[in-house]
Amino acid sequence: MDMSKYKDLFVSEAREHLQGINDCILNLEKDGQAADSINELFRHAHSIKGMSASMGFGIIAQLSHHLEDMMDIFRQGKAQITTPVVDVLFSGVDYLENMVAAVEGDSSLDDFNIDQYIAQVQSIIDGISADEITQEPPADKPPEIPESDTVPDDIKTETEAPASGGIPVTFKVSEDSLVPCARAYLAVKRLETLGEIRSVTPSIEEMKSGNCEGEVSLVITGTDTSSLQDVLGNVPEMGEFIVGSPTLEPAPEPVPDPAPEPAPAPDPAPEPVPAPDPAPEPPPAPEPVSPPVSQVKAATAGPSGKTVRISTALLDTFINLVGELIVTKGRLKELYQGAESPVAEQVLTRLDHLVGGLYGEVMKVRMDPLDTVTQRLPRVVRDLARKGGKEVSLEVEGAEIELDRAVLEELSDPLIHILRNAVDHGIEEAGERIKTGKSKSAQIKLRAYRERDMVHIELMDDGRGMNLEKIKAKAVEKGIITKNQAEVMSDEETVMLVCRPGFSTAEKVTDVSGRGVGMDVVQSGIESLGGTLAIISRTGEGTTFTLKVPLTVAIVKILLVNLQEHLFAIPITRVIRTVRKEIEQIKESQGRYYLTIDEELVPLYELREMLALPGALSDNQLLTVVLVEVTNRIVGIVVDDISGQEDIVVKPLCYPLHHLERYSGMTVLGDGRIVPVLDLGHLV
């Protein structure tokens, strides 16, 4: 069977299980006896085993089989999960993640060597079993056979010589049967429907305890040889059988032609090692190459609620086409405006509804819960904390909020960077925490909530907070601000200095995020999404980072502004409001213009000047000012006029225009006009 078509599904489903395992281990690290987590972990490992065996990924099946085995021991309550076990579990997940990544990238699994790892797992299992033996009576004592209520009364379990009058039956389950005992048991049960089984070897108990090779002898009364042959011949995976006389009956052909059986999944028993060493580092994951696949619940689910999987690239094409459709609809509306054609109006209204509905549905498909980004963060925090010898837990709230996948993709690196800063710098050593009356274990809270078209994500730590004097000194030293500026700077402005380019240097490349980024990269990443980043820090109490990002970036609402004969677009998520002011209300100080809004001095930027167009501020008596939020400040952008609001699709600037940093992209209006979208972060 061609398995390649199942690959994507295998990868995405295996990843879900691996995430599940990760969550379980994190729970077990807190409570080594959490039965729910142990059971769930067992189940996840079991599912991965079944899936990978079906795909022919023997090594993945083997590793998950060992994890399952280990969990089975803990499931029986024979021992408690301790830190070394947690480490071995985590390292097993890492192995599996890397293997799944290799599968995704069509790389070979042959390069993975899990012998050492399996030996570790085995030594844990052996260690627990050894403890048990010392506590319990010797295992070689023959077990007492309990009266099992599932054994039918009419099957005698003794193995004495066949009683006279019965028909002797011997059968052997096919050697390629993976579970010969169960197969033999099934055959015995079927024979039992024909008559009374007098004796059976091995005993039912032996079969049930897996202690048989699939070869069974029995004596049965109350039936005839041909019925016995019929029944045995109809048992799948039946090998040779003898009924009555000692003539060997070949097994009848199975109904469809059986294919040659592959070797069963290998199950080596490696040499136990004396003690669980620190888990070996798994090999690095190969880069995934295939495009991500999205699982989509079809809107009109069939009788069994079937789902389909399509690539995100195809999905993005849909979104772009819907965007074009919206723009074209706008153009059509403009053309018919004032045409006084009731029919055209009807058709346009209908088109409006249809396109609106289509957009709504397509957007649903593009949305994913924040959880897709945050689910791996507890593990990230745990690893960072362990490396730094700290105790930190991460609590996530609001992970169910759905956002545009394009936004989610841009959130992962910033969140990890902020968390790394928090764990490395914000959170104190345990000793220092205790001295200042804090709990030994630090808390980071990620809280997400929706506010209109924006999602707010707060990351709060309870660490020492930022040292404002140090920040100022460093900023002066790096030449980011002058000494005089530092002296008059407010606390709010001071913390934001960490986002200035050049502030954070020598950023180490860590193995957590994979690449070193400074806070300036974090901030510009968030802002290029049309979002904002704010930092509030309280000495001794901790720091809160607040990211505000738009729900979607597929279709953006923009404010159209006029400047001379040109038209520009400003993303509405940035706009606070627009005001009109007489030129006399403008204040000037040191060559800069300001406007008083709500008793605050707001610096003014002339769009004309920023874009190097001719003219002067005093050209207009009445100034139109768009108040926008840029890098945490409110500034006023002076334009000639406001032309309206529109939903647009932003097209990125491609070569050779990609160097135009003042613009985040272009859009085409319904009437065909091309309008640049301003990137305020780069302009102000």
Add this chain to the structure above:
Amino acid sequence: MAIKVMIVDDAMFMRNMISDIFQGKKFGEEDYEVVAEAENGIEAVEKYKEHMPDVITMDIVMPEMTGIEALKEIMQINADANVIMCSALGQDSLVMEALDSGAKDFIVKPFQPEKVLDVVVRILKDTRGN
């Protein structure tokens, strides 16, 4: 008439694979039709009542309600239901428990399409007699 099949497994991957095994195959003159899929035992029992399928493939290890518990409930509804357990290696005792509880047969992961069909055909022959 088609042979109604219900597939119970918590992994969509597995459900798809089993479903594909029946694709385009026939039992005598009859097509197989996968009428329902369920991802846990509770759903399996509900969908069994709704569709009354001719054949059920039932995973053993599932969240919410295990395959064996679901099997027992289905046997309460219809003692003749054709339930085939899907097991993984090393689950002999669970398989035998399922057989005691009324499962007609079992298949072992990794599945080979021919073996799965073989088990299904034998059971159908047994119960339908053609």
